[in-house]
Amino acid sequence: MNSDLDRNGEEKASFQNRETPSQALSMVPTSVTLSAEQFERLYLTRMTCQRPKLAKQVGNPTPLALGGFVITTTPLSCCLMAWRGASGNGVAFIGPIVFLGGLLLLITSILEFILGNTFPCVVFGTIGGFWFAFAASMIPSFNAAAPYSPSATDTIAGLSSPGFMTTYAFLFITMAVLMLIFMICATRTNIVYTLIFLSLLVVFLLLSSAYWQLAEGDASVGDRCVKGAGASLFVASLLGFYLLIVQLFEALEFPFQLPVGDLAVLWTDESHNNKSGDSRRYDEDLAAIGDDRSV
Template sequence: MERPTKTSEDEPVAHAHLERFMTTQSIPITPELFEKLYLSPHNIVKGDLRKKFANPTPVALGGFLLSLTPISCILLGWQGAGGLGASDVGAYIYFGGLLMLLGAVGEFLLGNSFPTVVFSTFGAFWFTFGATLTPSYGAYAAYATDPQDPLSGLTSPQFQASFAFFLMWMGVLCTVFLIASIRTNIVFFVIFLIVIPAFECLAAAFWHNSKGNLELGLKLQHAGAGILLVASLLGWYIFLALVLAGVDFPYELPLGDLSTRIPGASDRAVRARHVESPI
């Protein structure tokens, strides 16, 4: 007895059945899990790109950590390190800059505004820092006291005083991120909270170095670097939590979700409408 052959007319039916199967087998993402995976409050966007694309958040965070952690150790002067971390220019550009930019693009495609802004601006920071230490850009060479020695520009009072403003305003930028991160999680919030004084300490260190107060400048540099190291350790904790969540690890690391504890403006508007017109 011959078996019935599958015709082209049967394919739409089979495809629809497959879609129903995948839908029923999918696991809904809770607001808490969404915030952990994307470091952003749960938001509703059109399309299903989150089902098609991988999570870009660990990519950006990994690039950030592999730039921040080494520079923190270098600025602390561990094992005789120094030179503003010029040895790791490649890491700043390709890990800190490129990976964070790629992560920002991924977050943009998924409709996650806050991570997009954070990752893109910090990616630009690492690109800028790497370019500043790259001789071909001539950033410090323009301040060199000896034309035959471009490196002398790194210790020039004008260069030190000028670069400090960039670090100071990075602290202001992080203040804005700190306020917005109240709706993410506790660990992410604490990172911004402690990164702000770190940038200000480093800015103050450059200003004191420009005035010849090298001893105080070194103390401020070590203070800022120490704070950045603590921030990077917290970042490694978030990174581990994201990677474990990405492979559906049986144990979860808590981040202290705040997205459901602090309702957003849209949530309050919905509640207000329910109060005004109860069903």
């Protein structure tokens, strides 16, 4: 009996000894603390409010929206500039506009809302909604442009009719005003993000001018405005590619950082040093992000 107890005791002790290295390994902290600049690179929003706990457990959805944005805007900009004879003002890209532009941005907007990122939520939601509306205007089953055609059934003819162009230009004007608001708000983040909205502002202004000129029969000026809008959209897509690379490099913790031009220094004042209670609690939550991420 004693020998059995001794043997069991020895086996239990040896089992505990075998567990010790594993337990010790699980207690080793591997924390990653985000600085203010890193946070704003990843989430494209300022550190102004307390983050929900869910933000510490899920990934960053912003690169998903940037990927959908660049995949949609790049070929559309080439089409507007009529490279290699491209034409149709985006009719050929109805599928990508719906499923890559609108859908991905809408999904990202919902995820940003869950994470409490108000500004990216509004940006991706409205731009994604615009892509849906733009594609719907070109889909015959929606019958948006067909009533403007001579036969009242031809969507392609309706898209190029003076009545449709004159009316649709007001949507571009409204989007330009929205891009201006986004550009002003983006000055709280970085230069790249701000330049994207500046480029989009020029895009919508030129498209509205092009539609009004084409509606009046001035094809020469209208075509130049369309090509100018395509060039500005191409610049926005390149900036989107760059920002996407920056965010993916940050997410994968590459040993170097690409510059984005932090604009936080423009908004630094005395009130920034005297933080409110919510800001202090948020800083504490941000510093504790690494404590929740252990092997």
